[in-house]
Amino acid sequence: xxxxxxxxxxxxxxxxxxxxxxxxxxxxxxxxxxxxxxxxxxxxxxxxxxxxxxxxxxxxxxxxxxxxxxxxxxxxxxxxxxxxxxxxxxxxxxxxxxxxxxxxxxxxxxxxxxxxxxxxxxxxxxxxxxxxxxxxxxxxxxxxxxxxxxxxxxxxxxxxxxxxxxxxxxxxxxxxxxxxxxxxxxxxxxxxxx
Ligand SMILES: [Zn+2]
Numbered sequence: 001x002x003x004x005x006x007x008x009x010x011x012x013x014x015x016x017x018x019x020x021x022x023x024x025x026x027x028x029x030x031x032x033x034x035x036x037x038x039x040x041x042x043x044x045x046x047x048x049x050x051x052x053x054x055x056x057x058x059x060x061x062x063x064x065x066x067x068x069x070x071x072x073x074x075x076x077x078x079x080x081x082x083x084x085x086x087x088x089x090x091x092x093x094x095x096x097x098x099x100x101x102x103x104x105x106x107x108x109x110x111x112x113x114x115x116x117x118x119x120x121x122x123x124x125x126x127x128x129x130x131x132x133x134x135x136x137x138x139x140x141x142x143x144x145x146x147x148x149x150x151x152x153x154x155x156x157x158x159x160x161x162x163x164x165x166x167x168x169x170x171x172x173x174x175x176x177x178x179x180x181x182x183x184x185x186x187x188x189x190x191x192x193x194x
Contacts, residue, residue, distance in 0.1 A: 062149035064193035086171035115160025129171035
């Protein structure tokens with residue numbers, strides 16, 4: 001008998017006469033029984049079932065965002081103040097930028113501090129954010145396109161507040177474009193990116 005069946009057969013004594021609960025001791029036993037029944041109805045603990053979104057936001061990258069790069073600022077507080085929510089990957093202007101997973105590419109912005117930016121709303125439910133990219137035509141802004149893992153989606157540049165440093169600023173947002181930003185470094189290391 002599994003836990004579900006147990007719950008189906010252990011009916012709470014709701015259909016009994018109220019007189020059964022007049023004496024405090026009976027009521028106490030009933031409370032104990034209800035507590036026991038409620039406990040029995042909890043799903044069995046299963047440590048092998050992974051949580052929907054791991055606390056670390058660890059995601060599996062099917063391809064590196066850039067290849068042949070040098071790390072710049074990492075995820076964390078910046079020396080001059082503020083917090084850096086992505087990781088900087090330095091590479092020469094024009095270096096290909098890749099889709100890290102299958103998903104929908106969203107040409108997000110041609111301006112703002114990130115300069116030319118893209119969101120990749122991926123098939124794992126996470127969103128990957130790429131900024132300081134090479135200028136793309138204005139008509140692409142706010143359009144969305146299906147891409148496959150490993151597709152070249154853009155090239156490295158220094159648009160926005162990149163201070164002239166050719167690099168990709170890469171973010172991992174757990175659960176979607178507005179999701180929690182987590183450190184991409186463990187994911188890049190796991191994927192063997194360098
Ligand atoms: Zn950055």
